[in-house]
Amino acid sequence: MTSAPDTAAVNARRQGLTRWARALAPSREDYAHVGRTWRGDLIAGLTVGIVALPLALGFGISSGMGAEAGLITAIVAGALAAIFGGSPVQVSGPTGAMVVVLAPIVATQGVGSVAAVTLMAGGIVVAAGMLGLGRAVSVIPWPVIEGFTLGIAVIIFLQQVPQLTAAAAVSGHSANALVATAQALVAADPAYLVWSLAAVAIVAACMLLAPRVHRAIPGSLVGILVVTALSLVVPDPLRPIGELPNRLPAPALPASDGATLGSLVLPAVTVAALAAIESLLSARVAAGMADSGPYDPDRELVGQGIASLGSALFGGMLATGAIARTAVNVRSGGRSRLAAICHALVLLTVVLIAGGAVGAIPLAALAGVLMVTSIRMVHAGTLRAILRSTRSDAIAFVLTAIITVSFDLIVAVVIGVVVAGIVALRSLSRASAVHEEAIAGPAAPGDERIAILRFDGPLFFAAADRVYAEASARQDVSVVILRMSTLELVDATGARMLGDIVQTLERRGVTVLIKGVQPRHESLFRTVGVLASLRHHNHLFTDLPTAVAHARDHVRRERQSRTT
16 A cells, blocks of 8 residues: 555646746747747748758758758758747757768768768757756867858868868768868869859858848848849859759658668767757857847757757758847747748748749859858857967867868867866966965964964865965964865865875874865764864864864963973
């Protein structure tokens, strides 16, 4: 028979699970304000859809999967992330970071492997959200994020070079963007390069000048239309996107055997980590841009994972939150999920109605859009601010950017975080200090035999050896009072070091008194043995005057014993 307390505990757990599940699931509250925001949401959705079209096409081609995969990802993942995600204004789809990490997978494992990678990575991201790991992105320092962004921007720019040289159709290029760029330039067709550079120049000019005419004009789309029209009128060698389907494919699971899936586990984990980081960073920035309320990081991970799962079933690739499209959404008046859903419907309409016209767009025009986009990802003011901030932050920034371009994105983030962490620990350890205090009030005979040592700042493993050397070096004293009232963070290493100080001084015949142990530290001190190392339990005090009085009494008795 179940007791009443057990029943209450079971009910409490059930209620907690119910609240947890509801917090991660869509609800009517997500659309509570649509009645007053729907006009702005529809306009923003239309605007973002127009802006997202060339980006979806370009990122799909740059990943090696083709323009169709980019469109599918923007449509399917864009809608699912809007419904299930944790941000009301986030716009999701294919992004430069995903292109950078997926392109090597396509080059080494083949296009068919991406669907399996996307499915596994989507599941990992969902699991991360359900485990409450959404706040983990906060541990990544700002210089590392900016270095990561700079590296991605450089890679996206370099990935367009093969499209401009007509070398993209040639197999055998390296998966590394730097090497592939060099190979493409060596094999470049000069005549084709002139035409493609002209197309890039027209697109870039439109993207730069259109906003000056009117902020609402999508310069990238105007540039693509101009280049496409000229390409249809003027004979040229520029390669077009090619035929696109006029409908979404039927959903299907990817065909993979056990051996193939085993080789894709590590890439899936890498892609999942990158997708989670980029989506959470974008959602955090978006929350500061719009007055639509805070975002839920755990639900955002669940939503992005579901979006990638759906994308994989339809033949798309992994999606993440896209900060550029999200910013356009907010600036255009988007304040609810309806805007991102509308953006996906706009792209779906393009596929259903204008697939043939889109297929005529020259690849060089899309390369121009992505080149300008990559340049806009880097803000000169941000670079100057980081490089002029502190030496350690500048090193973390530069190192992250170089490793991102040269090796691997996740490795770059990990190394950047490690470097920033080491620097932070070093700075934090410098705040740990031991100061000798004079005894307050009138002096008494024997006070020169008493030392009061005040511990300031955090006391942890990085500072333990230095603090031990400073505190245990006191000579020619009979009593040492260790003052703990201003001590901040203490870890097990720091507590163990305090015990070593007490034991070292006591072995020299110095009596150690401890004053002002804070309640939050007392349990650790008892567990590690700091208090047990004292000669007597009466050597623990709560106030300094009592400890000083005890120390003076001890010195007086010591003198008396020497004279008798």
